Amino acid sequence: MIVEHRTYTFRPGTVDSWMQKYEAEGLPVQKKHLNRFLGLYVSEIGHLHTTVLMWGYDGLADREARRAAMYADPDWQKFIGEVWALNAIQSQDVMIMNPAPFSPGV
Helix, strand or coil: CEEEEEEEEECCCCHHHHHHHHHHHHHHHHHHHHCEEEEEEECCCCCCCEEEEEEEECCHHHHHHHHHHHHHCHHHHHHHHHHHHHCCEEEEEEEEECCCCCCCCC
């Protein structure tokens, strides 16, 4: 398994409205296509206005196929277009991580 670790930094005051929209519209589409939702986390101390999303995949080919299917979904296209129009996200960082041999679930 690999883990996709996505960090988003938001303009101050926009995280809550983005999370509401994401939970209602984006997450259901992603769960349909991406399958293994590991969690969404919100900063409390440190780099504020930051969220971390994590998804699990069988490998890079699995991730590529699942994300291609998601991007072809009209519901995702509608959601992502509306999210970019909010102009809430300042930066995005994506890492693909391999679990250590002693990690749970390996």
